[in-house]
Amino acid sequence: MVLHRGLADDLRQAIARGALPVGSPLPTEAELAATHGVSRGTVRHALTILAAEGLISSRQGARHLVRGTERTQSLAELRSFAQWARGQGRQPSGEVLSTVRRPATAREAGLLHLEPGAEVLAVLRLRGLDGEPAMLERTSYAGWIADAVERVDPRADSVTDRLHAELGAVFGHAEHLIDAVAAGVRDAALLGVRRSSPLLRARRVSTTPSGRPVECSDDRYRIGVVTFDVHTTAGGPVLARRAP
């Protein structure tokens, strides 16, 4: 077991159960090192992880402080609508409306680093929450993974879970572009909203740990269904405004 991970887990649990309330100081790094029988470097590694999760903050000379109790979600949870919904105690549903192999568009070829005209597997899914339409997901998988995607039951709650189980850790990195759009005719009909009403859009490109693009997606949420939550600390910039 990795020591710094174990220590981070311990502290996260202590924060979650209120033993370390929000606003209170953590033990000093030296104390944590002594009580857990590890070196100060390992303690600092664990604290860095908690800081990146938005749970603690630090200033030179003063103790680390507990800043929050809720851990931001993992990459896997973020990519999987079904995992997220279940974590919220809600009932996810999914319906595949179409599946087609076709040549990549110019945009897809660029995002997925494909030759122009290479084949992609395009899947359109309507996802629901507690029986209500919630999100429309247009995903294009790179050709090299298309067979694996088609092998898994497309009606499965979470294709991501299945791919993970079949192929191991497929994803290592993702980029999301978040903005708002007006619902088109088709969007409106499928999601049960009026035409040109607001939708929250998240466009995503996922890659393997070695940087090879796997899939790109255009997800459109009904308003009120989700909010994206971003923690930013002075140490770790993670969110950027962009010109479209």
Place this chain on the structure above:
Amino acid sequence: MVLHRGLADDLRQAIARGALPVGSPLPTEAELAATHGVSRGTVRHALTILAAEGLISSRQGARHLVRGTERTQSLAELRSFAQWARGQGRQPSGEVLSTVRRPATAREAGLLHLEPGAEVLAVLRLRGLDGEPAMLERTSYAGWIADAVERVDPRADSVTDRLHAELGAVFGHAEHLIDAVAAGVRDAALLGVRRSSPLLRARRVSTTPSGRPVECSDDRYRIGVVTFDVHTTAGGPVLARRAP
């Protein structure tokens, strides 16, 4: 000068000018340590920063790889509309529509950790980009910083810059909630869009490095003006879906 920061800057520049193209491997950690005359620990610290910025990725056993050329923005740039616009080569403008001291609403008191009824300074600003209305910003400053805010010229491009200059590093942490909303009557008139057309909304709470809330804000962007960009790596979860 901090060594790991200097090394990170060097590598960032090498990536930006193409000396280390996207997809290519970096020198080994041992090589970087030798050529820059620092220890391997310092090299790893620098590489951790670049990874958090989405510029490089790594796998055990293989070399670090260059993944992108564009650094995500710093916390300061993210909070300041004017800084962001200038960085894009565009002309920011700003107009304060109203400034009022009033008791905090229940929501504000909760977000800013204030006593019910404590005073806040509420500012409504219309921000423009190249002369066009772009964003409507409703900011509430906690009472303890209200005087400083009122002292700076409210017509200044960037109140954030001025506060930073006057008070030092005011901000240490921020949380953003991003979703979409329909424009209300007032929003629509000020931004020059039709009523109930889509707007991208970012709600923010900023705190000092020690965790004291400074301000909360509700920013509404015309669509097409900005896109939020989030990098997620397996190591560092930073974005979360949330139920509203």
Place this chain on the structure above:
DNA sequence: GAGTGGTCTAGACCACTAC
């Protein structure tokens, strides 16, 4: 001025990749 976090070093061993 004592305490505490931020930075840096030097060296070690292990797990994984690539050839």
Place this chain on the structure above:
DNA sequence: TAGTGGTCTAGACCACTCG
């Protein structure tokens, strides 16, 4: 099997906070 990154240690010094 050699190379490389991931983890951990022990110790040092500095910058900053706080009473």
